Amino acid sequence: MMRLFRVELRRLWWRRVTWGACLLAVVVAGITVFSGLGNASPPSAQEIADAERYYAEELEWWEQDGEEQVAQCREDEAADADPAADYGCDQMAPQLEFFLPPTVEYFPDAGAREWFTGVPVEGEPGTDPQVAEIQAGFWHGWGGLPGTVTATWFLLMLALVVGVSFVTAEIGAGSLGMWLTFEPRRRPVYLAKAAAAAVGALPVVLAGWLVVVGGLYAVHAAFGTVGDASAAAWTEVATFTGRLAVAGAAAAAIGVALGILLKHAAAAIGVAVGVLWATAFLGFGTGAAQRWMPVVNLDAWMRGGSTYGFSVVSSDDSGQYTDQWVERAVTQAQGGLYLLALVVVLSLAALLVFRRRDVS
Template identity: 30%
Template structure:
């Protein structure tokens, strides 16, 4: 088995497309770092001067007219109550402006770092999947799989060696791209002195996000390899993925709010970010007989999302294994 995996890895890395996709994935990580560098830079002297000017103007207006603004607001509030309008959340307390209201400063690393790193999730799904699919599908398209089975007639070993090789083959690209993005984002904020307060957990949440991204890329590579075993052609895999994205992820996931946590796109977000929320309408009949609906927030945690994503990958791998054992490869 080990010798078969080594042979498959050599065949994997001999493909030019694999190297092109790997380089592209690392390049995407570089773009994410560049965006972090831009976002982490503090406001320039000119921006601070403009902010100071606008702040002084706003403060002068507030000091001169705040009493009148508050009186007008209270009159409008009373008029709304007299008309029977809903005044929930209506406030007439206008605090004095502060300089920070006019400074266009992005959040520090402590608040934005994980979000920046999460932008790598979709590239880490697509790139390793494409690498794995092209590797497996080419074996069927060229007929090499038939020749290979004459030298290694045990289909179980052939199947698992190829799936393992696909996962191990994408691992360097996944690890390097994640490391480039994670370290580059941190370095950008560190260089500009905008790390911020990391809280009691320090860098642990950021590191955990990086590890979940790696697991995401490797897991989707395994699932993509299995899908390629089932459909045998890259075009067929792309068609199936597009169909799934349109019908399930797009139409059903958007039209039926209760199905949202069972879409791959939602589970990817929940897995990478630690949790994700969605809203479900809860309707009741009011006293006047009309139906009133309120959106209630529901939260999907990382564990549930991980189990669902892992379940999809395991199911694909096992189904493809059973089919490959029994179906003619010609």
């Protein structure tokens, strides 16, 4: 088995598709770093001067009419039917930062994450504590390094393509049937191919991710906007990298399984992309069933937990219907078990098919 694994791993990296995927991962990572240049730079001297001028003009108006605006705000707040309504009347005064362009730190603080999620880090009243805890997590930030999580989905797709093409190219060329004449035991052959794809795809995923991490850090360090580079923050980066590596290996193994089941690269990749697209953009209409969607669970594994929402329509004693928005949490543990189950189920199905199908 180990001999077969080493042979398959060499064959994987002899293929141009694997090298092309690695190159593409680095290119996409470079684009991600370049796109973060604008937000990483602090305001220029001219922007600061303009902001101070606009702030002074607004402050002059506020000194004249501010008390009246606050009084009207408090009156509207008191008239609201919701006793917990908070119109933010005490925060209406102009502040200089309102007139400055946003600057994103590499490691955003809790305030930036609160702005993105709309849920205070300590959790607002009525919020599910588990939902609040997940939304306040490091990787749910809106900018800096946490904002690059979406780019990792492309890296995972490249890993899947590596796995799919590894077997479909051999099936199409007929070389897989020839290989089975030298090694007729199909189960070891399949397991060696799946393991080689899982291990061989790791450099593709990690190369792209390390370029993102290192490139963005260099950019933010040059502008002095790194933020709180504490040991805890770097620990978050390390653990995310480990979870990304596991997800990349799983994606490659799933690619091998889909390649065996569907035999054609276009069909296998199309099915994978179609399922992800459908669950990401159409899963909202499934309500509480979103909990079992692949995208939600993979996101939960990657970011240390994920949330989903849906509307619940109910009626009160008077017969009036209300529409309430409900947020639910999916833990990292569930996401990991879901990913493992997906790999196991698809691999077992592919192994059964591979042992009986004519591949000559």
